[in-house]
Amino acid sequence: MSMERPGAKTPPEFLQLAAHPLRWQLLATLADGDHRVRELAAHIAQPQNLTSYHLRLLRNAGLVSATRSSYDGRDSYYHLDLDRCAQALAESGAALHPALRRDAGQSDVPPAGRPAGSVAVLFVCTGNGSRSPMAEALLRRRTGGAVTVASAGTRPRRALHANTVRVLRELFGIDATGFQPRHIDTLVDRRFDHVITLCDRAREACPEWSAIPRRRHWSIPDPAAAEGTDDATYSAFRRTAAEVDTRVRHLLPVLAATHR
Missing domain, CATH: 1.10.10.10 (Winged helix-like DNA-binding domain superfamily/Winged helix DNA-binding domain)
Structure with a gap:
């Protein structure tokens, strides 16, 4: 047998x-x-x-x-x-x-340790109107404000895209109405442990810091580039927000390791 x-x-x-x-x-x-x-x-x-x-x-x-x-x-x-x-x-x-099996004796993998506030993260895209502010808001929400997080643009918009405000509010309960896009040059004197570009154009234009332990790139299409009215393009913003949130979730154990 x-x-x-x-x-x-x-x-x-x-x-x-x-x-x-x-x-x-x-x-x-x-x-x-x-x-x-x-x-x-x-x-x-x-x-x-x-x-x-x-x-x-x-x-x-x-x-x-x-x-x-x-x-x-x-x-x-x-x-x-x-x-x-x-x-x-x-x-x-x-x-x-x-x-x-993953579910044998437990419902899920234990969560990674929460990174402490000594870790500083900067998200960069071109306009600082969609992708990078989403990442900033979602990382702050997922860590309960326990990390220092900022976002900026290489060519910032005058204001957040209306669909960015809408998707953060409707999907995650985040109020982003007071957010103001800013230029990356205003942050060059600040220390960041991680600088993450979310835009292919910004990756090429992002300045070099004197000392950055980790620099990485997330190639995420700009939802604001979709043609049509805000209502017609909202689905693109929902997809982008979901992808950014997934990547932020995977970033958490990396940040915890940085702190340790």
Whole structure:
């Protein structure tokens, strides 16, 4: 009588993909932020065509996605779906033994420690009217104000986009009516532990600070670029707010580690 469970000879797809040294390096690099293929190729010291091949395998598995740069349409930024990775890891554990299911004995993974106020974060986009103020408001809300957080633009708008105010209020209960966009030059003398660009154009225009331990990029399209009335484009703002909130949620354990 065989004691082998069905499928035990074949490792789950995630383990097969992640076990390759180059793919693991790509996953680890993308876990830190969004990158273009030539940057990834340089980081893993491999030809660009080989890097693209491994990225294609990761994209086919739904672990990585690519978005066209809003600054230079010839470029694409690759993004790691951390939620999908968490799901794939949980499924891999369950395939080995039922006791390793994510929900075995607990409803969820214990939350990471809350970062303390000594951690300072700056979010940057072009207009400081949609993406970066969303990130600022959501990080402040998720940490209960326990971090020092600010946002700015390389070419700030006169005021927040009306849909930014609306989506923060309707989805998260945040009142952003008093927010005033500001230029990044007004913050160059302040110390930040993390500077995060949310806009491909701002990534190229963002100034260098004298001492920044971590700088990362989130390639998120501008919802304000959608054509139509505010009501017609509101769905784009909802999608952007949801993506920003997901990324902010994944940022929390990184900030906690920075403080430790």
